[in-house]
Amino acid sequence: MRIYFRAHMASVSGLLNLCLLCVLESTALASNNHIELISENFRHILTWEAGNQSTNPTHYRVQYVDFRKRKKWNYSKECFNTTHLSCDLTDEFTDPRGQYSAKAEALMENGTSVWVNYVKLFTPIHQTILGPPTVHITGYDGYLITIQPPVCHLKSPDKQRFLSLVPDVYPELIYKVTLIKAGVTNESSRILEYLTNEGNFTTSIPDLFPMTNYCISVNATATINKNPHAIPSSWKCAVTGPMSELDYPVPAVICGCVLTFGLVLMLVLAMLKWIPVSIAHTFKTTSKSETTWSGSRYML
Numbered sequence: 419m420r421i422y423f424r425a426h427m428a429s430v431s432g433l434l435n436l437c438l439l440c441v442l443e444s445t446a447l448a449s450n451n452h453i454e455l456i457s458e459n460f461r462h463i464l465t466w467e468a469g470n471q472s473t474n475p476t477h478y479r480v481q482y483v484d485f486r487k488r489k490k491w492n493y494s495k496e497c498f499n500t501t502h503l504s505c506d507l508t509d510e511f512t513d514p515r516g517q518y519s520a521k522a523e524a525l526m527e528n529g530t531s532v533w534v535n536y537v538k539l540f541t542p543i544h545q546t547i548l549g550p551p552t553v554h555i556t557g558y559d560g561y562l563i564t565i566q567p568p569v570c571h572l573k574s575p576d577k578q579r580f581l582s583l584v585p586d587v588y589p590e591l592i593y594k595v596t597l598i599k600a601g602v603t604n605e606s607s608r609i610l611e612y613l614t615n616e617g618n619f620t621t622s623i624p625d626l627f628p629m630t631n632y633c634i635s636v637n638a639t640a641t642i643n644k645n646p647h648a649i650p651s652s653w654k655c656a657v658t659g660p661m662s663e664l665d666y667p668v669p670a671v672i673c674g675c676v677l678t679f680g681l682v683l684m685l686v687l688a689m690l691k692w693i694p695v696s697i698a699h700t701f702k703t704t705s706k707s708e709t710t711w712s713g714s715r716y717m718l
């Protein structure tokens with residue numbers, strides 16, 4: 419029973435690793451001698467390549483070390499005698515500020531082994547790739563966006579819960595929001611930047627046209643994270659409402675001003691008896707309702 423469970427877990431994690439590999443192939447942290455460490459949101463996967471046909475290893479072992487704490491190499495229990503070409507070191511690299519290194523040992527059929535070293539030092543808090551954040555939009559009542567920080571695979575010291583990227587791990591995150599009008603690919607996008615120390619960050623985007631479909635994509639960075647890459651969220655779109663508070667309707671305002679000016683002019687003319695009062699009165703009623711309408715838009 420237990421063996422079955424372990425094998426099942428291994429295949430699931432193998433699948434996940436494969437999936438991560440596809441996504442992050444271009445954003446690997448470093449590679450040396452066919453070994454690389456891929457780290458996203460504090461999930462760390464060491465991958466390596468199989469040997470040549472003639473020297474095909476039967477299984478592998480992985481060792482890691484935290485030079486910040488102790489200089490002794492330790493075997494990863496997860497990846498002892500593994501037949502996979504990857505090792506999930508997430509539960510071993512527990513210190514976000516640790517200085518880690520790792521190596522894989524390939525064991526041959528005849529008992530000999532070859533070590534492949536990952537030569538760089540890896541510090542999770544500085545080097546893990548961040549993203550994508552989770553984004554929710556409400557278009558109708560002002561263009562309201564809520565950004566949830568990217569998932570975090572780092573656990574609390576008692577291992578009872580996952581930490582939040584902000585404020586548990588990073589004191590603050592910087593969200594860069596790219597805003598475009600849907601379907602208008604050539605129009606230059608607007609980029610808005612927000613700094614937050616909140617777990618869920620909500621804001622509304624000002625100066626948008628009403629009844630327009632806008633799309634946004636968000637990436638997250640932290641000042642102390644030196645990884646030049648960040649994974650942006652997929653595009654999310656929403657249509658703005660007809661009378662959104664934030665969409666200042668310039669044409670309607672101009673219209674309102676012109677009508678108000680017209681009303682004043684009519685009243686002046688009526689007082690000077692240049693035109694019949696009844697016509698001026700009719701105009702007054704229409705233009706007043708128009709003015710009130712645009713005034714209430716402004717007040718909302």
Ligand SMILES: *[C@@H]1O[C@H](CO)[C@@H](O)[C@H](O)[C@H]1NC(C)=O
Nearest residue numbers: 451452467468469470471473
């Ligand atoms: C595989 O063989 C080629 C030459 O045949 C060699 O250049 C390469 O380093 C070998 N790779 C490994 C992992 O041993």
Ligand SMILES: *[C@@H]1O[C@H](CO)[C@@H](O)[C@H](O)[C@H]1NC(C)=O
Nearest residue numbers: 472473474526527528529530
């Ligand atoms: C074991 O196999 C490897 C590769 O096939 C070979 O290089 C090595 O010499 C062998 N060692 C022994 C002790 O047979």
Ligand SMILES: *[C@@H]1O[C@H](CO)[C@@H](O)[C@H](O)[C@H]1NC(C)=O
Nearest residue numbers: 488489490491492493494495
């Ligand atoms: C290796 O890990 C085991 C358990 O994870 C621990 O008991 C042991 O002290 C570690 N050894 C070294 C050298 O760190």
Ligand SMILES: *[C@@H]1O[C@H](CO)[C@@H](O)[C@H](O)[C@H]1NC(C)=O
Nearest residue numbers: 476477479498499500525529
């Ligand atoms: C690992 O593999 C070696 C060599 O095949 C074997 O002697 C050892 O018992 C294995 N250890 C575990 C924990 O499976």
Ligand SMILES: *[C@@H]1O[C@H](CO)[C@@H](O)[C@H](O)[C@H]1NC(C)=O
Nearest residue numbers: 598601602603604605606607
């Ligand atoms: C839009 O961009 C494409 C490629 O950048 C260009 O070929 C095309 O002429 C542009 N269209 C307009 C209307 O600017």
Ligand SMILES: *[C@@H]1O[C@H](CO)[C@@H](O)[C@H](O)[C@H]1NC(C)=O
Nearest residue numbers: 565566567582616617618619
């Ligand atoms: C953020 O929002 C999500 C989804 O609504 C919720 O599950 C989570 O608990 C919220 N986190 C915080 C810190 O409020």
Ligand SMILES: *[C@@H]1O[C@H](CO)[C@@H](O)[C@H](O)[C@H]1NC(C)=O
Nearest residue numbers: 594596609637639646647648
């Ligand atoms: C985040 O997105 C902005 C806007 O698209 C872009 O300029 C910036 O390079 C991105 N940051 C990272 C670290 O990828």
